[in-house]
Amino acid sequence: MNPATLIPAADTLTAPWGWFQSLLLLTFPLHLLAMNALLGTVLTALAAHLLPGAPYRRLSHELAKALPFLVAFTVNLGVAPLLFLNVLYGHLFYTSTILMGLFWLAVIPLVIIAYYLLYLYDFKFRQLGNGALCILLLVLAILVTVGFIFSNNMTMMIAPAGWGRWFATPGGTLLNLSDPTLLPRYLHMMIGALAVGGLWAALYASIALKDDPETATAGVRLGMGIFSWLSLLELVEGGWFLATLPPEVQRLFMGGNATATALFVAGLLLALATLVAGFRQRVGLAAGLTVMLLYVMAFMRDTVRTGSLAPYFSLDKVPVTTQWSPLVLFLVTLGLGLAVIAWMLVKVAHCPKEVRE
Ligand code: HEM
Incomplete structure (x- = not known):
């Protein structure tokens, strides 16, 4: 069958389309940052439970307070790219979503359960004892499962050649397991998430816990350790991911397309610089470089999508009937929303510690 x-x-x-593409590429890395912070903070809290000493106990308690907020940020910052993805690639994304509908719908209860468990971990921290470890392990398992569902959908939407399998399996239970890019891409996302999350935990400890230097030092040491070693692993894993991409997509990064090649070189240099900053425990520098790296990677990921879809679809062929008012209304609402969030964050930052707790 012709796909x-x-x-x-x-x-x-x-x-x-450039408007929606820019907004997608602006907002998606924000979702990634929040999702990474969430996964990595769960891992850092888990590691802190396993390490001996009062500073690590206090560190896990402090991280517990941040975790429910990180779920809220991950979910809310996922909505914006979801909108733009639907606008630009809705016909592909809806189709792959229907093929794996059962798993896709499972994301909602899974995220709700993880959210609830993290509130339990925060509010009942002192009573939980070793139960805290079970909660964190369960949450981590749920979050990496949600990530797997996302990677399945994102790889399936750009591979229409496999959609015909639906005629044999029409129950909404298709996954993209035979796609050679799925596993390396998923691992790239997860290892990267846990690494960046370790960095976030270190940053959080160095800024929010600076009144308690022992706990802050424990947080920085643990978070930067997780960040640096997992980033090193990510460098190797990234090579595997690149090698599994279709040859015509690989060629784009190897000189076939000037922008894609420049992104690849910039990504590699930034990754190396980030690694050096990580092993030297330079938290602020590593964080700044990582945000840049994340944006470069999101642009590269988009090149993979465009390159893989090239035989079937390209954005410049989509019909346009210009109607500016919805976009203007969106941009105004976005500006107002961001201003309200900034105002709330300033209020929280200036709020006395006792009130915050
Ligand atoms: C809380 C748990 C979540 C985790 C662990 C998670 C993880 C991920 C991962 C790993 C990807 C990239 C997959 C890939 O490209 O291979 C992704 C993409 C995406 N996520 Fe999330 N996600 C979560 C929740 C959400 C929610 C609730 C939304 C929507 C409200 C959302 C919206 C998106 C969108 C739209 C993309 C794709 C954007 C694009 O392709 O440009 N995510 N997510």
């Missing part, structure tokens, strides 16, 4: 016949027509855009 192109299975692809529905793309929806008409109300503004040139």
Whole structure:
């Protein structure tokens, strides 16, 4: 069967695609940052439980207070890229979502359960004892499962050649397991998430816990250790991921396309610089470089999507009927929303510690 016949027509855009693409690439790394902070903080809290000493006990208690907020940020910052993904790639994304509908719908209860467990971990911290370890392990298992579901959908939407399997398995239970890019891509996402999350935990400890230098030092040491060693692993794993990409996509990064090649070189240099900053325990520098690296990686990931879809679809072929008012309304609402969030964060930061707890 010709896979192109299975692809529905793309929806008409109300503004040139570059607008939505820019907004997608601006907002998606924010979701990644929050998701990484969430996964890595769970791992750091878990490691802190296993290490001896009062500073590590206090560290896990402090991290417990941040975790429910990180779930909220991950979910809310996922909504914006979801909107733009639907606008640009809705016809592909909806199709792959339907093929794996059962797993996709499971994301909602899974995230709710993880959220509830993290509130339990925070509010009942002192009573939980070793039960805290079980909670954190369960949450970590749930979050990496959600990540796996996402990676399945993101790889399946760009591989229409496999969609015909639906005729043999129409129950919404298809996964993309035979795709050679799935496992390396998923591991790239998860190892990277846990690494960046370790860095976030170190940053949190160095800023928010500076009144308690022993706990702050324990947090920085543990978080930066997780960050540096996992980043080293990520460098090797990234090579595997690149090697599994379709040859025509690989070629884009190897000189076939100037922008893609520049992104690849910038990504490699930034990754090395980040690694050096990590092993030297330079928290602020590592954080600044990591944000840049994350944006470069998100752009590279988008190149993989565009390159993989090239035989079937390209954004510049989508019809446009210009209608600016929805986009303007969105941008105004976004600006107001960001201003309110900034105001809330300033209020929380200036709030006395007793009130915050
Ligand atoms: C809380 C648990 C979550 C985890 C662990 C998680 C993890 C991930 C991962 C690993 C990816 C990248 C997959 C890949 O490209 O291989 C991803 C992409 C994405 N996530 Fe999340 N996610 C979570 C929740 C959410 C929620 C609740 C939303 C929506 C409200 C969301 C929206 C998105 C979108 C739209 C993308 C793809 C964006 C694009 O392809 O440009 N995520 N997520």
